[in-house]
Amino acid sequence: MLRRAPQRAITINTVRFLDDSSPPGELTYSDVFMVPGRSAVGSRLDVDLSARDGSGATIPVITANMTAVSGRRMAETVARRGGVAILPQDIPGDVVADVVAWVKTRDLVADTALTLRPSDTAGEALGLLPKRAHGAVIVVEQGRPVGVVTEADCVGVDRFTQLRHIMSAHPFTLPAGTPPERAFELLHEGRHRLAPVVSASGECVGILTRTGALRATLYSPAVDSAGRLRVGAAIGVNGDVAAKAKVLLDAGIDILVVDTAHGHQEKMLSALRAVRGLSPSVPVVAGNVVTAAGVSDLVDAGADIVKVGVGPGAMCTTRMMTGVGRPQFSAVLECASAAASLGASVWADGGVRHPRDVALALAAGASCVMVGSWFAGTYESPGDTFRDPDGRLYKESFGMASARAVRLRSAGDSPFDRARKEIFEEGISSARMYLDPVRPGAEDLLDMIVAGLRSACTYAGARDLTEFADRVVVGVQSASGYTEGMPVATSW
Numbered sequence: 276m277l278r279r280a281p282q283r284a285i286t287i288n289t290v291r292f293l294d295d296s297s298p299p300g301e302l303t304y305s306d307v308f309m310v311p312g313r314s315a316v317g318s319r320l321d322v323d324l325s326a327r328d329g330s331g332a333t334i335p336v337i338t339a340n341m342t343a344v345s346g347r348r349m350a351e352t353v354a355r356r357g358g359v360a361i362l363p364q365d366i367p368g369d370v371v372a373d374v375v376a377w378v379k380t381r382d383l384v385a386d387t388a389l390t391l392r393p394s395d396t397a398g399e400a401l402g403l404l405p406k407r408a409h410g411a412v413i414v415v416e417q418g419r420p421v422g423v424v425t426e427a428d429c430v431g432v433d434r435f436t437q438l439r440h441i442m443s444a445h446p447f448t449l450p451a452g453t454p455p456e457r458a459f460e461l462l463h464e465g466r467h468r469l470a471p472v473v474s475a476s477g478e479c480v481g482i483l484t485r486t487g488a489l490r491a492t493l494y495s496p497a498v499d500s501a502g503r504l505r506v507g508a509a510i511g512v513n514g515d516v517a518a519k520a521k522v523l524l525d526a527g528i529d530i531l532v533v534d535t536a537h538g539h540q541e542k543m544l545s546a547l548r549a550v551r552g553l554s555p556s557v558p559v560v561a562g563n564v565v566t567a568a569g570v571s572d573l574v575d576a577g578a579d580i581v582k583v584g585v586g587p588g589a590m591c592t593t594r595m596m597t598g599v600g601r602p603q604f605s606a607v608l609e610c611a612s613a614a615a616s617l618g619a620s621v622w623a624d625g626g627v628r629h630p631r632d633v634a635l636a637l638a639a640g641a642s643c644v645m646v647g648s649w650f651a652g653t654y655e656s657p658g659d660t661f662r663d664p665d666g667r668l669y670k671e672s673f674g675m676a677s678a679r680a681v682r683l684r685s686a687g688d689s690p691f692d693r694a695r696k697e698i699f700e701e702g703i704s705s706a707r708m709y710l711d712p713v714r715p716g717a718e719d720l721l722d723m724i725v726a727g728l729r730s731a732c733t734y735a736g737a738r739d740l741t742e743f744a745d746r747v748v749v750g751v752q753s754a755s756g757y758t759e760g761m762p763v764a765t766s767w
Contacts, residue, residue: 289612289640293750303587303602304632305757310748314736319729320493323739324357328580328620328642329558330530331505333357333495334725335637335740337622338717339647340364340509340532341590343672343708346657347374348406349650351381352717354504356494361532361645362508368522371508375526379503384455384491385472385481388413391438393421398434400424405660405668408653408716409484413471414442418478420471422446448473451480455491458483490718494725505529507560512542517549524555532560534582536593539569544576551577563624565606567613574619581619582645583610587626589648590672590706604639611640630727637728637740638747648672652708655717660710668710 326332338345338353340361350360389403389412400412414422422442449458449470462485472481497505507530510519533546561573562582570581586593586600594600603626614621623636624645636644651672658670737743
């Protein structure tokens with residue numbers, strides 16, 4: 276019988292690769308896999324996914340600073356489950372301040388309720404329902420819940436029908452502060468899917484579903500020193516960077532992102548030095564770059580965290596337009612090693628299509644993974660919901676260097692200057708991001724990502740992300756190897 280020699284591994288940029296040869300060429304996520312190792316971790320629930328980069332995230336997921344992705348609803352929802360949303364740079368400073376103040380007042384357990392009055396109509400309810408994944412409008416009178424309306428209640432009725440005629444009256448309610456496990460039990464025992472959460476005076480202060488109560492026992496919210504939900508915001512590298520940054524810092528943001536498509540440029544270095552001149556008390560993130568030299572320069576100029584990725588995003592056309600970029604796994608691998616030697620961290624930005632990609636980005640050395648377009652197709656993203664001719668729900672997404680984004684960003688310019696800028700675009704201006712009927716909400720995606728990541732850690736024998744980075748072994752595979760790992764929904 277033939278016996279194979281024991282597996283050998285070599286370390287490249289702090290990551291151990293299977294066998295004893297350097298990986299061929301540049302690698303993206305689909306080119307690599309992780310090898311299971313001996314593990315003493317008995318359950319995926321024993322794994323701590325907290326980021327070690329000062330971001331305050333208790334899961335290593337950041338939603339991208341894209342207009343079609345991160346708004347107030349996304350920020351609230353993601354932070355409640357431990358991630359952080361980054362508000363885009365196109366939002367005026369006073370609006371950012373309003374959003375930050377709003378997010379900071381959200382409950383750590385209950386979701387924000389969609390509310391209407393009894394005299395409002397079924398059409399108004401249908402317009403609101405796609406804004407939240409809980410699928411209900413709470414009908415309130417003088418702030419007190421008097422009914423609940425779902426999409427099923429609006430089917431087959433005139434759109435101008437008042438809600439008082441179709442709502443489920445006298446809803447079951449939960450007192451504010453009810454422990455999540457007890458809330459789940461009460462909802463389960465009463466066979467209620469959800470309930471308004473009420474204050475001691477009876478006013479509606481939120482809504483809680485059975486699944487939401489369950490999630491509150493599985494996730495730890497990302498909170499600031501005052502126990503409020505965390506939220507970040509981005510600025511660009513043009514104009515008075517210091518003044519823009521000060522507005523955001525005064526608004527109480529928890530992470531400041533200095534963002535441009537090509538981060539390894541003099542404007543970025545000047546912008547970082549201007550931001551550092553403010554002595555910010557929050558982490559400063561800068562990007563994007565794909566080389567160790569880029570990381571070194573940005574860290575030297577004042578970045579605590581560097582965003583890595585040029586061209587892997589679903590809305591980005593940079594590689595096809597310019598030929599510039601780098602396969603994402605190799606980019607993260609090199610940049611994370613460089614950052615670690617400088618006492619900094621990196622976020623892997625872009626190229627995530629599956630939970631495995633998040634795990635692989637962390638295996639390459641990232642402290643967090645920034646996800647954009649995947650979250651654009653959820654109830655909580657800022658865009659309106661549309662139906663295609665087949666009845667499928669979708670939202671529109673677009674790249675932040677597209678003509679559409681440039682048009683929004685340069686709204687204050689003259690029509691001539693704006694038209695000149697729009698000619699040179701690098702991004703898709705309109706794409707349909709379909710809502711997954713099985714996982715239509717941001718929390719559904721987080722459940723899937725976190726489940727995959729927790730399991731990846733147990734396969735590596737890691738109880739936290741630091742151990743994961745130390746223990747994981749990566750191998751290189753062929754295209755057919757990647758295909759082999761795909762599930763088969765029907766028989767062959």
